[in-house]
Amino acid sequence: MGEIPKISVAVDITVFTIINNDLKVLLIRRKNEPFRGMYALPGGFVELNESLEKAAARELEEETNVRGIFLKQLHAWGDVKRDPRGRVISVSFMALIDSDKFKLLSTSDAEAAAWISVYEIPKLAFDHKTVLDDALSELRYEIQTTNITLQLLPKEFTLTDLQRTYEVILDTKLDKRNFRKRIKALEIIRETGKEKMEGAHRPAKTYIFKDQKYAPIREKMHVFLK
Amino acid sequence: MGEIPKISVAVDITVFTIINNDLKVLLIRRKNEPFRGMYALPGGFVELNESLEKAAARELEEETNVRGIFLKQLHAWGDVKRDPRGRVISVSFMALIDSDKFKLLSTSDAEAAAWISVYEIPKLAFDHKTVLDDALSELRYEIQTTNITLQLLPKEFTLTDLQRTYEVILDTKLDKRNFRKRIKALEIIRETGKEKMEGAHRPAKTYIFKDQKYAPIREKMHVFLK
DNA sequence: CCAAAAGTGTTAGTGATACACCCATGT
DNA sequence: ACATGGGTGTATCACTAACACTTTTGG
Numbered sequence: 001m002g003e004i005p006k007i008s009v010a011v012d013i014t015v016f017t018i019i020n021n022d023l024k025v026l027l028i029r030r031k032n033e034p035f036r037g038m039y040a041l042p043g044g045f046v047e048l049n050e051s052l053e054k055a056a057a058r059e060l061e062e063e064t065n066v067r068g069i070f071l072k073q074l075h076a077w078g079d080v081k082r083d084p085r086g087r088v089i090s091v092s093f094m095a096l097i098d099s100d101k102f103k104l105l106s107t108s109d110a111e112a113a114a115w116i117s118v119y120e121i122p123k124l125a126f127d128h129k130t131v132l133d134d135a136l137s138e139l140r141y142e143i144q145t146t147n148i149t150l151q152l153l154p155k156e157f158t159l160t161d162l163q164r165t166y167e168v169i170l171d172t173k174l175d176k177r178n179f180r181k182r183i184k185a186l187e188i189i190r191e192t193g194k195e196k197m198e199g200a201h202r203p204a205k206t207y208i209f210k211d212q213k214y215a216p217i218r219e220k221m222h223v224f225l226k
Numbered sequence: 227m228g229e230i231p232k233i234s235v236a237v238d239i240t241v242f243t244i245i246n247n248d249l250k251v252l253l254i255r256r257k258n259e260p261f262r263g264m265y266a267l268p269g270g271f272v273e274l275n276e277s278l279e280k281a282a283a284r285e286l287e288e289e290t291n292v293r294g295i296f297l298k299q300l301h302a303w304g305d306v307k308r309d310p311r312g313r314v315i316s317v318s319f320m321a322l323i324d325s326d327k328f329k330l331l332s333t334s335d336a337e338a339a340a341w342i343s344v345y346e347i348p349k350l351a352f353d354h355k356t357v358l359d360d361a362l363s364e365l366r367y368e369i370q371t372t373n374i375t376l377q378l379l380p381k382e383f384t385l386t387d388l389q390r391t392y393e394v395i396l397d398t399k400l401d402k403r404n405f406r407k408r409i410k411a412l413e414i415i416r417e418t419g420k421e422k423m424e425g426a427h428r429p430a431k432t433y434i435f436k437d438q439k440y441a442p443i444r445e446k447m448h449v450f451l452k
Numbered sequence: 453c454c455a456a457a458a459g460t461g462t463t464a465g466t467g468a469t470a471c472a473c474c475c476a477t478g479t
Numbered sequence: 480a481c482a483t484g485g486g487t488g489t490a491t492c493a494c495t496a497a498c499a500c501t502t503t504t505g506g
Contacts, residue, residue: 052304
């Protein structure tokens with residue numbers, strides 16, 4: 001080859017979590033130009049000897065201390081002028097972390113990183129607002145077609161925990177009876193036999209996901225007609 | 227900046243069409259190493275001054291003479307060893323063209339390009355088999371959630387034409403009455419008032435898509451529960 | 453009048469929605 | 480005994496699926 005153009009390739013990760021019944025995204029305050037002092041999605045450049053997924057996992061670990069988590073690739077952003085420093089294309093990823101593990105973040109030496117409500121997003125560097133909006137709409141789709149919420153919950157959880165997760169992400173109220181019927185029909189969770197007692201009321205049964213890894217919900221979803 | 231790694235970025239396009247009731251993909255026979263003589267998806271490297279979409283459109287036009295067509299970005303492929311020449315990431319796109327326009331292809335000076343049935347795909351260069359499989363499954367999803375079939379049909383078409391398109395892509399037989407009921411309910415097409423007479427039988431009404439551009443089918447699709 | 457594709461309705465079953473009360477516990 | 484959240488069933492409605500005959504034309 002020889003005259004093949006070379007371009008810098010970055011990954012940007014939209015990390016979601018739920019804190020206080022609010023959907024939050026991890027944002028980093030930039031210390032350097034361009035967009036110094038502005039919030040941005042965590043991310044960084046892809047090294048020559050690592051895949052896109054590896055790069056995203058490495059950056060996520062560097063920023064949050066969280067490792068081994070599921071990352072979903074979303075989109076490649078390639079506008080010529082999206083980075084004022086020069087030609088940079090960015091591949092975006094989505095990740096979800098359990099809000100318990102998030103405490104690891106504050107013990108890390110990551111610079112000014114913060115969990116920001118998706119409903120109070122400040123002006124972001126680069127095209128990161130677009131990237132984030134895309135990730136959010138992808139998240140809302142994913143929770144309806146995969147078991148991805150397992151990433152947001154502790155291993156054992158109650159049906160109320162699960163319903164709240166859906167409600168927070170979809171930003172709606174759901175009917176308790178219908179939600180339970182539907183979730184049971186999807187056959188993605190199983191009773192543990194244990195209960196969780198918490199507060200002055202009847203204890204709740206706890207559940208675990210049958211698949212402990214990300215998996216599409218087998219064809220309960222629209223197949224078109226026959 | 228300075229020590230930011232630079233990577234070659236390519237686009238690869240899976241172009242579908244229907245010929246003789248068979249779903250075909252455009253493949254190019256490679257004239258150069260690596261994988262010389264082997265079939266591959268059309269594509270090429272992204273220039274510094276063009277977006278990913280522009281690059282895909284340019285490559286598509288160079289290979290097929292077809293321009294102004296809808297291209298959908300699918301995925302970024304970034305394995306370290308996917309190209310033996312060095313580090314290359316590739317962003318894949320999908321395109322559909324009307325089989326009438328395909329004739330433009332053979333009049334072009336494109337080198338050995340061929341429409342190959344998706345059921346008879348030979349060994350492909352690079353990771354193009356994976357890229358193609360991904361595109362095919364995306365296509366099957368897209369025709370159920372968008373009006374993308376408008377790219378495959380002439381402007382005016384009959385319901386039988388439309389049904390055959392779905393059948394060929396989904397590789398199933400569909401019930402005529404149920405298909406028509408469903409399509410009407412989706413409200414994506416409109417009668418032209420004209421008819422198409424062809425052969426010794428009753429003439430068929432013709433239809434056009436209400437949106438003449440790619441559009442998602444407004445929320446007839448699963449919204450999850452309330 | 454025959455061949456060929458176009459066009460059309462009904463029924464049964466399945467899944468979605470709306471909705472209200474009793475249960476088990478701690479204090 | 481009361482406050483709190485956990486847990487459950489039914490009736491209606493909308494959509495999906497299965498299925499066969501009549502219509503219009505050219506030859």
